[in-house]
Amino acid sequence: xxxxxxxxxxxxxxxxxxxxxxxxxxxxxxxxxxxxxxxxxxxxxxxxxxxxxxxxxxxxxxxxxxxxxxxxxxxxxxxxxxxxxxxxxxxxxxxxxxxxxxxxxxxxxxxxxxxxxxxxxxxxxxxxxxxxxxxxxxxxxxxxxxxxxxxxxxxxxxxxxxxxxxxxxxxxxxxxxxxxxxxxxxxxxxxxxxxxxxxxxxxxxxxxxxxxxxxxxxxxxxxxxxxxxxxxxxxxxxxxxxxxxxxxxxxxxxxxxxxxxxxxxxxxxxxxxxxxxxxxxxxxxxxxxxxxxxxxxxxxxxxxxxxxxxxxxxxxxxxxxxxxxxxxxxxxxxxxxxxxxxxxxxxxxxxxxxxxxxxxxxxxxxxxxxxxxxxxxxxxxxxxxxxxxxxxxxxxxxxxxxxxxxxxxxxxxxxxxxxxxxxxxxxxxxxxxxxxxxxxxxxxxxxx
Amino acid sequence: xxxxxxxxxxxxxxxxxxxxxxxxxxxxxxxxxxxxxxxxxxxxxxxxxxxxxxxxxxxxxxxxxxxxxxxxxxxxxxxxxxxxxxxxxxxxxxxxxxxxxxxxxxxxxxxxxxxxxxxxxxxxxxxxxxxxxxxxxxxxxxxxxxxxxxxxxxxxxxxxxxxxxxxxxxxxxxxxxxxxxxxxxxxxxxxxxxxxxxxxxxxxxxxxxxxxxxxxxxxxxxxxxxxxxxxxxxxxxxxxxxxxxxxxxxxxxxxxxxxxxxxxxxxxxxxxxxxxxxxxxxxxxxxxxxxxxxxxxxxxxxxxxxxxxxxxxxxxxxxxxxxxxxxx
Numbered sequence: 001x002x003x004x005x006x007x008x009x010x011x012x013x014x015x016x017x018x019x020x021x022x023x024x025x026x027x028x029x030x031x032x033x034x035x036x037x038x039x040x041x042x043x044x045x046x047x048x049x050x051x052x053x054x055x056x057x058x059x060x061x062x063x064x065x066x067x068x069x070x071x072x073x074x075x076x077x078x079x080x081x082x083x084x085x086x087x088x089x090x091x092x093x094x095x096x097x098x099x100x101x102x103x104x105x106x107x108x109x110x111x112x113x114x115x116x117x118x119x120x121x122x123x124x125x126x127x128x129x130x131x132x133x134x135x136x137x138x139x140x141x142x143x144x145x146x147x148x149x150x151x152x153x154x155x156x157x158x159x160x161x162x163x164x165x166x167x168x169x170x171x172x173x174x175x176x177x178x179x180x181x182x183x184x185x186x187x188x189x190x191x192x193x194x195x196x197x198x199x200x201x202x203x204x205x206x207x208x209x210x211x212x213x214x215x216x217x218x219x220x221x222x223x224x225x226x227x228x229x230x231x232x233x234x235x236x237x238x239x240x241x242x243x244x245x246x247x248x249x250x251x252x253x254x255x256x257x258x259x260x261x262x263x264x265x266x267x268x269x270x271x272x273x274x275x276x277x278x279x280x281x282x283x284x285x286x287x288x289x290x291x292x293x294x295x296x297x298x299x300x301x302x303x304x305x306x307x308x309x310x311x312x313x314x315x316x317x318x319x320x321x322x323x324x325x326x327x328x329x330x331x332x333x334x335x336x337x338x339x340x341x342x343x344x345x346x347x348x349x350x351x352x353x354x355x356x357x358x359x360x361x362x363x364x365x366x367x368x369x370x371x372x373x374x375x376x377x378x379x380x381x382x383x384x385x386x387x388x389x390x391x392x393x394x395x396x397x398x399x400x401x402x403x404x405x406x407x408x409x410x411x412x413x414x415x416x417x418x419x420x421x422x423x424x425x426x427x428x429x430x431x432x433x434x435x436x437x438x439x440x441x442x443x444x445x446x447x448x
Numbered sequence: 449x450x451x452x453x454x455x456x457x458x459x460x461x462x463x464x465x466x467x468x469x470x471x472x473x474x475x476x477x478x479x480x481x482x483x484x485x486x487x488x489x490x491x492x493x494x495x496x497x498x499x500x501x502x503x504x505x506x507x508x509x510x511x512x513x514x515x516x517x518x519x520x521x522x523x524x525x526x527x528x529x530x531x532x533x534x535x536x537x538x539x540x541x542x543x544x545x546x547x548x549x550x551x552x553x554x555x556x557x558x559x560x561x562x563x564x565x566x567x568x569x570x571x572x573x574x575x576x577x578x579x580x581x582x583x584x585x586x587x588x589x590x591x592x593x594x595x596x597x598x599x600x601x602x603x604x605x606x607x608x609x610x611x612x613x614x615x616x617x618x619x620x621x622x623x624x625x626x627x628x629x630x631x632x633x634x635x636x637x638x639x640x641x642x643x644x645x646x647x648x649x650x651x652x653x654x655x656x657x658x659x660x661x662x663x664x665x666x667x668x669x670x671x672x673x674x675x676x677x678x679x680x681x682x683x684x685x686x687x688x689x690x691x692x693x694x695x696x697x698x699x700x701x702x703x704x705x706x707x708x709x710x711x712x713x714x715x716x717x718x719x720x721x722x723x724x725x726x727x728x729x730x731x732x733x734x735x736x737x738x739x740x741x742x743x744x745x746x747x748x749x750x751x752x753x754x755x756x757x758x759x760x761x762x763x764x765x766x767x768x769x770x771x772x773x774x775x776x
Contacts, residue, residue, distance in 0.1 A: 208656040212471065214571040214593030214628060284579065285572025330549050331570035333591070 004130060007433035008057060011035065015045050016061025016393060020068065021366035022382035031066060033389045037431035041385050059434070061393050064426060065361060068369040069101025069131075069390035071380050073268055074165070074190075074244055074317035075342065077103070077133070079125060080118070081110025086322040086410045088122060091342070092129035094320070094409040096436040098343040099392035099425035101131050102373070102380045107138040108166040114138035114149045116157035123158050130435035131428075132390070134160040134378065136190060139178045145170050148178055155185045160376050163190035165244060168226050170196055172233065179239035188240040188266070188376060191230045193251070194293065198222035203333045205278040205294040213282060215333060218294050220248040227251045231258045234265055242375060243267040245319050247293035249303030256312040266375045268317035269304050271348035272339055272415055277301055280415070287328045287335030288415050291321070308367060309358050315372035318345050322411030339415040343407050346394065347421025355422070361396070389432035398424035462761050466585040468574050469594030470635040478640060481600055482607050484757035485750070491528065492753060501764045502531035507563040508556050509535045511588070515567055517724060517748060518588050518598070522565050525755035531763075534561070549573065550580045557581055563763060566590070584762050592626045597758060598723055599632025601751040603640060605743050606678055608750065609719065614641035617715075619671055621704065622682030622731055623652040623693075629723045633680060634662060647671045648682075648704060651693045668704050669713075678719040681706050681732050697730050707733045711741060719743050 013031040020026075025042070034040035077091035086094075088105070095103045105122065107113035113122060119135050126133035137159035138149045143166070151162055162182055168191055169175040175189075182189050199222045204210050206217020227243055231254065234241035243255060246267045258265050272291060277298050280289045289295060307313040321338025328335050341348075349368070353359040359367075369392075373381030380390055402419050404412040428436035462477045470478075491499055507526045511519055519535070526533045536556070553564065565586045566574050571593035577585045589595040607613055618637055624630045624646045637644045638661065645663035646653055658664045665671035684700060694700050711720060720732075720741045728734050737744060 208654075208659050211625075211654040211656055212631065212660075214591050214631060284575045326548065331568070331576060332572045333570045 004431050004433050004435060007130070007435050009035065010057050010059050010389070010429050010432055010434050013059045013061050013066055013391065013393065013429075016064045016066035018042060018066045018383060019362055019365050020383040021362055021370040022068070022384060024362070026362050031383060031391070033432045035432065037389055037433075039383055039385055039387050039389050042383065057434070059393070059427060063395070065365075065394040065396050066383065067099070067365045067392045067394060068381050068383050069392050069428065069430065070099045070345070070368040071102040071372040071378060072100045072318050072320070072342065072345075073104045073161075073242070073315065073372045073376055075103050075105055075320035076108065076322065076338070077105040078109060078322060080121060084410070085324050088125035088133055089129045090408070090410045091320070091322070092126070092131040092133055094340070094342045094407070096131045096428040096430065097408050097425065097438070098345050099368070099394065099428055100342055100345075101390035101392065101428060101430045102134070102378060103131060104134045104136050104160060104376060106136050106163060106165040108143060112138045112143045113159070114140075114142055116150065116153040119154050119157040119159050131430050132380070134158070134376075136161045136163050136165070138162065139164045139169055139189065140174065143167065145174065148174070148181060151178075151182055151187070152185060155187055159187070160378065161188045161190050161242065163192065163244065165190065165192045168192050168194050168196070172229055175230065176233050176237065179233055179237040179241070183237055183239040188242045190242045190244050191226070192244050193223050193226035193230060194218075195222045195225045198225065202294075203290060204281050205296050207278060207297060209278045209282055213285065215281070218292075220250055220296065220300070223248050223293055224250040224254060227254050231255070231263055231265055235261070235263045238264060241265045245270050245273065245293055245317065246304065246307070246313055247273050247296050247300060249300045252303045252307035252312055256307065259312060266314045267312070268315050268372070268375075269308055269313045270317060270319045271341055271345045271352065274301065274304055274308070274316075274352040275348050276415060281332070285332040287330070287332050288339065288413055288417070290332060290335050290337055291319070291339055291415070292337035305352060305356070305358055308353070309363070314375055316345065316349060316367045317372065318342050320409070322409055323413045324411060325413075328413045338413065340407065340409045340411055340413055343409065344402055344414060344416045344421065346425060347400070347402075347423045348416060348419075350423040351421060389429055391429040392425050393427040393429070395424050395426045397422065398426070400424055460761070460764065465762070466574070466578055467596050467758055467762060468578070468585065468587050470596045470599045470632045470639070471594065473596075473635070473639065475639050478600070478603070478636060481754065481757050481761060482604050484761060485600075485604050485753040486608070488756040488760070489750065489753035491756075492749070498528055498530060500530045501760050502526065502529040505563065505763055506532045506534065506561045507565060507759070508561045509533065509588075510553070510556070510564055510566045511536065512538045512566070512568040512573070513589070515589070517751070518567065521748070521751045522588060522755055525752050525759055528752070528756055529759055531563075531759070549576065553577055553581055557583055563759070586758065586762065589628050592628055592631075594632045594635075595628040596632050597751065597755050598629050599636040600758065601747055601754040602629075602633055602680060602721060602723070603636050604750045604754050605721065605747050606719065609743075613637060615643065616677045617643045617645070617675060619676040619679045620644065620646045620682065621668065621679055621706065622648050623684055624648055624657070624682065625652045625654060625693075626685055627682050629680075630682060634660065638662070645671060645674070645676070649694060649700070668710065672710060672713040675715050676718060677715050678721060679706060679711075679714060680721040680723075683723065683725065684727055684731050686727070697727075701730050705731055705733065706736050708735045708739070711736045711739070714741070721747060723747070
């Protein structure tokens, strides 16, 4: 029995605007679950009252959007090693609060997720978490970039992709061998694209703002050279390359050309890179705006949004990076990189993509659910008969202000404090069970 | 970057509450500092060089980086104004035991201090203190960001000579990339209506500075052809040489060093400045550093007057914070 089985079962979700990117369906409907954690059928709202015979509860979703649960290909859950910052359970709880029913956690833990025992450890922790969690294994032993980790054994244990995230595989020769090896198992190689000798000790985007602030810069070319190198290796080996947290207009252009040429490459972008520019660092040198890759320019933000809209960038991923308060409370250049993002992702994306007129709900939900699930071949991202009943119920008009009290993540290092966001996840269902319900969410239990 | 700007300061006060940098500091404030410095310079020529405005105020000089002239200049300025002064250097402090900047400052403030003068290798460290404390913060150099009192004393040295900076052409020469002095000079001079140009090797002069409305040169001789009223020669930081910014100091001296021939191409009456410490024979020859056009030692003297003016205007005329707390 998993922890999830202790949550209240949902039998039917009635009267919501069901948006299923996989089928293109967008209309008011009832979603009937089968009582075994799967979707049984979708039918016209109020067509009949058969649902009242479904064991379990009715969830009234009137005025709400009923979407596939979101899938995050890139988050940091800090377990093992920094359980003071986040755990698999607390990260998953933050995830379901943000509508994410599936999380893929990066291997830069202490020790790194670089062998089958650690993969199993994470999956064991995940079994008692409210949402689904899949580990991403390290490409190299201890993420040291020197020799290959035991990729086959980690695949067998349940790792869904491989990355040395936090750093690139600096050696092109070793990455080539990693791609050749991973190709045997059909798993993606996820690269944190950065050229260490170009980034140096940089702490923010290199440009006019870094020049004014006297902070060491990370040039855009640092990312772009690595993206180009990795795409060349992907083209040669045929291995699926997934570019993590794309941040520059140049990278978007390189990926667009590679896709047009048929290279097996996918990419993700974070909500904060879709919303913020390096100008935010100039507001009092606040380390909450210190992320890697760094916040770039307005032109980059425009290119990232366009790249996501036209499919060059496949999906949105949070790069949720929790840090203890004292680590982000000091000098900018000494603070660690990263912002939490699971609970603000939807609202920030609404602001960046919907309120700018760039996306309708269907495409936005696609970028958060179906598309990422496809990238890592995960059983998620659809509301369809037989699909896992992983569902996010969204109040599209709810406005809320981001404050530390609003976040359930163990760490509170959000770059969006004080922002008023539109779009709130009212309820989240995993395996047919209600794992999150925010205040004011409408729901009632059927009389037994 | 100024913070806490207020629309209408009382007479004798500045719009800014802290001096974090010269970016965003208004012309009115700068002019007030320059004219106040002039009156304090007069004090320095008196037999008894001490006045009472900061009596009862406690100032901590918090130096996380080695410094000689800036620390001595601040300490003397504070003592000339009758403040109580505490000097703090990281080499002999709890910082060596891993104490954070926030905790260090909280402890110092718990001892009822009013003003913190901070030099720190991290850009923005003084800004952090404004979030962490209620004390008046004075930036004495934060990494490669700003060194506002150096910028002010450089401007004062020019203003003292010309009585205006409007339309004057000033060349900042050398390692602009790593120079907090350059940034403060750029902001201050632009605010006061001067025309600013920078020159140095492309590895040490970010091209994006042109977006600030200043000229950017990588050929000092071409720059000199455009005519300047002053050149501010920056120190070449020898410790940067391991990072491959320059092939050699010898080559730098040949390409960018100011010698008598180059100095002679400045406009008649032009001034040569250097924030010190100088690498004689590298960025500047002794002939120029000690020549008639040099105002390098004037800068040091003026630094004392300018720092007295800044401290006076930031703190003067108000009830010392510690005294106010005691009266509550």
